[in-house]
Amino acid sequence: MSHLLRTSRLFAWLFLTGLSVAVIVTSGFYLYLRPGLPPVHQLLDIKLQTPLRVYSKDNRLIAEFGEKRRAPITIEQIPTIQLQAFMAAEDSRFYEHFGVDIKGLARAAIELVSTGEIQSGGSTITMQVAKNYFLSRDRTFIRKFNEILLALQIERELDKNRILELYLNKIYLGNRAYGIAAAAQVYYNKPVSELSLAQMAMLAGLPKAPSAFNPLANPDRAMVRRNWILGRMQDLGYITPDARELAVSAPITASYNSTETEVDADYVAEMARSEMVRRFGEDAYTDGYTVTLTVDGRKQQVATEALRDGLEAYDRRHGFRGAIGQIDQETLATSELSDLILNYPRVESLLPAIVKEVDDEAGQVSVHVRRIGPAVMPFESMTWARRYRTENLTGPEPEKPSDVVSRGDVVYVRAQTPEKIALEPETGGTEPLVDETTRPQTATVTLAQIPRAEGALISLEAKTGAIEALSGGYSFGQSKYNRATQARRQPGSTFKPFLYLSALESGMTPATIYNDAPIVFDDSELETAWRPQNSSGQFYGPTRLREALYRSRNLVSIRLLRDLGIEKTLDYLKQLEIPTENMPDDLSLSLGSGQLTPMELARAMAVIANGGYDVEPYLIDTISDFRGETIYQAPKTILCDENCDELAEQAKSGMEEGDAGTDAESSERGDQSPDVRVMRRLADERAVFILHSMMQDVIRRGTGRRALALGRDDIAGKTGTTNEQKDTWFAGFNHEVATTAWVGFDQPAPLGRREFGASTALPIWLDYMKVALDGAPSSLMPRPNGIVNIRINPETGQRARPGEDGIFEVFREEDAPPPLTSETENDRNGGSEEDDLSRRIF
Structure with missing residues (x-):
């Protein structure tokens, strides 16, 4: 008995000694590690790495930038059954423990001994929050001890629901999906609230090993994991046996769903991305900013399509340039066509296809199309494909399919019935798959080719400068060069309205007459004399300025510039805020031989459209942070006629001090505040x-x-075609909207002798404006005071005599033709007016 007592005492002392040592060691670790632990309140300030999202003004997604797909949500937005699925998989006693679950650790140890594998894990959700937000993933004792200490601290300072919300927004769930909301979209293309029980359990199985239990990469293991979680949910009383059986029998329905943009606007998206990086650096990709642009989603989509359609129409007019590749007969017979076609990229809606058979008798071609598979191309879709020879010459119209393609050719086609395509996950390659349930039994495609010519379209709200739509080329994927903002090209005759505006301000009128006659300039720097011509090659004699503008008479414009003076005209362009750095200081200026970007020309046309006010194009309307709070709002535009400096000062003084410095787009013109643009x-x-x-x-x-097809009375505009048809334009507007379209080659070259602004750029402009102005009321510039209408003789530009055929013309009061008197009658028969006319004619 005494021996037993002594043994008991010995074990008691050993236990107490061990316990004391454990307490001392634990306390030592705590005292050592505690100063280095981050404060828990930082959890509430941490910005989850959330991608930059760009939206149109009508709230349609344009683009998403950033490595991690994440869409933070609140716990109230997550169904209770989804929360229970995660707790069943990761921490069933989450609402019972104090951050560290002793029972859970014991259970994990038993599972490890009995099965050789830990099913539910020993870390609590709180410990995982501590690890995911603050700690590294190193498997060390120190890191684990820090994790436990942080978990205890988190539990003391945050409530359980907040901890669970932080966890579900942070966890990585595979395929770039971070957080439960992003995962629901990636795997099921649904919000969390619409997931089935089987889908919820599948997602709950991912945190343990996002790759091993991924339903896309390892569907069998994912199903085992899902069913185990469903069993745990039943054992814990979260679901009924019937609900479990139904969910266990459900097939795997996961598929990879990329971020679906709602507007095709890659050039606009890149402009927004570049601006955000300029403002916020690399944090722009991770700090959850939301950018709302000025572009209208519907108009932007139409702008993108109108430009592509116009470039393709031009390209077809100049013939088929042949196959983009050729596969030899042996390879064609022995290789898998689906593999061969991967060497050729998709370009927008154009898909590469391999010609398998050419059947002249049936009038069709059998092809294998990337993303579609076998398809038929009827000869009717190939009749445009005259063989290209030069920009001015094509071969004869094809009479049968073999005149166009041969077996083994690789060509581009367009599907007549758009197919639904689902992208494969990152774990299974990059080649998209066709959804067989939506593809027609026999796919039909039409012959196409990638246009060589390029173009741009810009549409501005005339009174504010807000960009309503912009497209900088046929395909951003093919070329990221934004022609709308970067291409400096000759504006040709679209420049003439600014010359004529200068003339009108100088006292000339639409009735002023100039002679449209040959003129020759000798220049010692040129090998030959300069003999400018009209595009028709003809000359039309004395012409009123109104007619000279609408018929785009070059010789009149040259004489007009000579009278106005080159330096005076360049100064006037500067007054209009039109860049003159790339403008010539000779008479060729009158024909638009200077250089402007399409955006610069569009802005200048907006000045005319809005009645003569300055305007600055801008793209970003608002920027919001990850909390949804607006941190930038585009300034309001105020059009100013007089006392503008005073108005600008009032706007600046009325601004709160705390708002200073928020305007990253402040103007160099010095008349803006973060709240107001005074134009x-x-x-x-x-x-x-x-x-x-x-x-x-x-x-x-x-x-x-051609623009008469709009059926509107408020449209004005100007075509433009440069020498040798290297640049073609149309710029048109009403009082509210100014839109400019340009077509040309990136490396300037002739588009073809029959190509003009009216045949290339105007159709693009027209297709866009049909939609942009649909339903909009007529918008004409209000008639200002000091304008008079007078009936004139169209031959002389003077007032028409009683009984004489005449037309009405509009004048500024001080520039109107003088009333008829006996003296003016004599002047018509050889007075001073004739001397002035002779100066313009010769």
Whole structure:
């Protein structure tokens, strides 16, 4: 008995000694590690790595930038059954323990001994929050001890629901999906609230090993894991046996769903991305910013499609350039076509295809199309494919399919019935798959080719400068060069309205007459004399300025610039805020031989459209942070006629001090505040009103007549074609919207002798404006004071005599033709007016 007592005492002392040592060691670790532990309140300030998202002004997703797909949500947005699925898989006693679950650790140890594998793990959800937010993933004792200490600290300072919310927004669930909301979209293309029980359990199985239990990469293991979690949910009383049986029998329905953008606007998206990186650096990709642009989603989509359609139409007019590749007969017979076609990329809606058989009798071609598979291309879709020879010459129209393609050719085609395509996950390759349930039994495709010519379209809200739509080329994937903002090209005759506006402000009128006659300039720097011509090659004699503009008479423009003066005209362009650095200081300036980007020309046209006020194009309307709070709002635009400096100062003084410095787009013109843009008048409103009238005639009876198809009375514009048809333009507007389209080659070269602004750029502009102005009321510039209408003789530009055929013309009061008197009657028969006319003619 005494021996037993002594033994008991010995064990008691050993136990107490061990316990004391454990307490001392634990306390030592705590005292050593505690100062280095981060404060828990930082959890509430941590910015989850959330991608940059770009939206149109009508809230349609344009783009998403960033490595990690994440969409933080609140715990109230997550169904209770989904929370229970994660707790069953990771921490069933989450609402009972104090951050460290002793029972859970014991259970994990028993599972390890009995099965050789830990099913539920020993870390609590709180410990995982500590690890995911603060600690590394190193498997060391020190890291684990820090994890436990942090978990205890987190539990003391945060409630359980907040901890669970942090966990579900942070965890990595495979395929770039971080957080439960992103995972639901990636695997099931649904919000969390719409997932089935089987899908919820599948997602709950991913945190343990996102690759091993991934339903896309390892569906068998994923199903085992899912069913085990469903069993745990039944054991814990979360679901009924019937619900478990139904979920266990459900097939795996996961598939990879990439971020679905709602607007095809890659050039706009890149502009927004670049601006955000300029403002916020690399944090722009991770800090959860949301950018709302000024572009309208519907208009932007139409702009993208109109430009592509216009470039393809131009390209077809100039013939088929042949196959993009050739596969020899032996390879064609022995290789898998699906593998061979992978060497050729998809370009927008154009898909590469291998010609398998050419059947002239049946009038069709059998092809194997990337992403579609076997398809038929009827000869009717190939009749446009005359053989390309030069920009001015094509071969004869094909009579049968073999005139166009041969077996083994690789060509581009377009599917007549758009197929639904699901992208494969990152773990299974990059080649998209066709959804067999949505593809027609026999796919039909049409012959196509990637256009060589490029183009741009910009549409601005005339009174504010807000970019409503922009496309910088045929395909951003093929070329990231944004022609809308980067390509400096000759504007050709689209420059003439600014020359004519200068003339109107200088006292000339639409009735002023100039001679459209040959003119020759000798220049010692040129090998030959300069003999400018009209595009028709003909000359038309004395012509009123109104007619000269709408018929785009080059010789009149040259004489007009000579009278105005080159330096004076360049100064006027500077007054209009049109860049002159790349403008010539000779008479070729009158024909648009300087260089402007399509954006610069669009801005200048917006000045005319809005009545003569300055305007600055801008793209970003608002920027919100990860909390949804607006941190930037585009300034409001105020059009100012007088006392603009005073108005600008009032705007700045009215701004709260705390808002200073928030405007990253402040103007160098010095008249902006973060809240207001004060835009000054740059041109006389009466001269602009008259120019509107003259440019409306470009549509009614001039080179822009095709725009009459809009059926509107408020459209004005100007075509433009440069020497040798290297650049073609159309710039048109009403009082609210100014839109400019350009077509040309990236390396300037002739588009073809029959190509002009009216045949290349105007159709693009027209396709866009049909939608952009659909349902919009007529918007004409209001008639300003000081404008008079007078009936004139169209041959002389003077007032028409009683009984004489005449037309009405619009004038500024001070520039109107003088009333008829006996003296003016004599002047018509050889007075001073004739001397002035002779100067313009010769």
